[in-house]
Amino acid sequence: MNCIIIDDEATARAIIRQLCSNIDSLNVLEEFPNALQAIKYLNQNEIDLIFLDIHMPDFTGFDFIETVKNPPKIILTTSDANFAIQAFEYDCIVDYLVKPITPERFQKAIQKAKTTSGKTATYNPLSEKIETASGNDLYVNIDRRLIKIDIPSIYLVEAKGDYIQVKTEAKNYTVHSTLKKIEEKLPDDLFLKIHRSYIINVHEIIDIEDNSVLIKKNVIPVSRSNKPELMKRLNLL
Amino acid sequence: MEQPNLSYIYSMSGGDKAFEQKLIVIIKDEFPEEKNVYFQNISAKNYKLAADNVHKLKHKISILGLEKSYEIAGAFENNLLEGHTKLQKEFESILTTITNYLQHL
Numbered sequence: 001m002n003c004i005i006i007d008d009e010a011t012a013r014a015i016i017r018q019l020c021s022n023i024d025s026l027n028v029l030e031e032f033p034n035a036l037q038a039i040k041y042l043n044q045n046e047i048d049l050i051f052l053d054i055h056m057p058d059f060t061g062f063d064f065i066e067t068v069k070n071p072p073k074i075i076l077t078t079s080d081a082n083f084a085i086q087a088f089e090y091d092c093i094v095d096y097l098v099k100p101i102t103p104e105r106f107q108k109a110i111q112k113a114k115t116t117s118g119k120t121a122t123y124n125p126l127s128e129k130i131e132t133a134s135g136n137d138l139y140v141n142i143d144r145r146l147i148k149i150d151i152p153s154i155y156l157v158e159a160k161g162d163y164i165q166v167k168t169e170a171k172n173y174t175v176h177s178t179l180k181k182i183e184e185k186l187p188d189d190l191f192l193k194i195h196r197s198y199i200i201n202v203h204e205i206i207d208i209e210d211n212s213v214l215i216k217k218n219v220i221p222v223s224r225s226n227k228p229e230l231m232k233r234l235n236l237l
Numbered sequence: 238m239e240q241p242n243l244s245y246i247y248s249m250s251g252g253d254k255a256f257e258q259k260l261i262v263i264i265k266d267e268f269p270e271e272k273n274v275y276f277q278n279i280s281a282k283n284y285k286l287a288a289d290n291v292h293k294l295k296h297k298i299s300i301l302g303l304e305k306s307y308e309i310a311g312a313f314e315n316n317l318l319e320g321h322t323k324l325q326k327e328f329e330s331i332l333t334t335i336t337n338y339l340q341h342l
Binding site for chain 1 (some may be wrong): 245248249250251253254259261263264266267289292293295296297299300315318319321
């Protein structure tokens with residue numbers, strides 16, 4: 001298989017080249033520090049397989065895939081496992097290697113590349129697969145990365161202008177989205193909108209006083225119109 | 238604090254000394270450049286660009302066998318993307334450790 005390597009990091013290119021040198025059927029024709037140079041090369045050369053870094057400045061690996069007509073088989077390489085779900089939206093991607101790549105994992109990827117029939121890239125909308133990926137997970141897009149959040153760990157979602165802040169025990173995530181959109185994704189039995197700017201995890205309520213609830217250390221206002229629904233959800237004695 | 242090592246590079250090389258040396262030279266060449274760009278961006282409060290630099294540096298951190306440091310770098314990268322610099326001190330201490338280590342290779 002004739003291959004090329006696209007990675008802006010010289011260290012990564014050297015490692016992949018070394019890994020390729022251990023496999024007789026691989027022939028590395030060229031390596032590129034950016035995807036734009038590789039596009040020009042692809043227009044003039046027949047390539048069977050590309051090792052493609054995702055995280056590159058200006059023009060990412062995904063930009064590359066969406067730009068190239070009839071791309072060959074691609075093995076993605078990245079330091080970030082969070083891209084995995086996005087990777088499998090493209091039929092041309094045969095595998096996904098997280099750096100640092102081990103020789104064993106590399107060999108498996110090459111095996112997959114050999115046995116997978118060549119297909120061109122078709123990009124499908126992400127949303128459906130995200131929803132079905134796992135009932136307990138929510139994927140949010142932050143700076144072109146899909147970050148997985150465990151839904152039950154969310155205790156509060158707060159609207160902040162064009163953004164929402166998703167708060168979990170471990171971490172807070174600022175996401176460019178709306179309260180309405182995330183409300184549709186969260187299960188009704190766990191979450192309730194209690195104010196135009198807040199959705200709470202009802203299991204995390206510590207106490208309720210007049211028109212506010214205490215969630216962790218956050219005092220959250222409850223709007224008059226939402227209070228009856230909140231009271232309905234409580235197991236009152 | 239954990240110390241860098243060459244275990245990964247040895248596992249990659251399969252005893253190919255020329256490759257080991259070549260990779261060390263590349264890392265010694267590339268790491269200071271990436272580190273400098275990071276410091277420029279963090280000083281200018283360009284947190285998103287600094288996050289990109291941290292992302293890139295993460296690979297070298299993992300190549301040098303610094304598993305806990307890799308986790309810190311990942312968390313710091315996320316912090317920068319969220320617009321704050323929590324873990325900056327810890328991350329920069331990792332850079333210092335690597336710098337010192339590379340000087341002795």
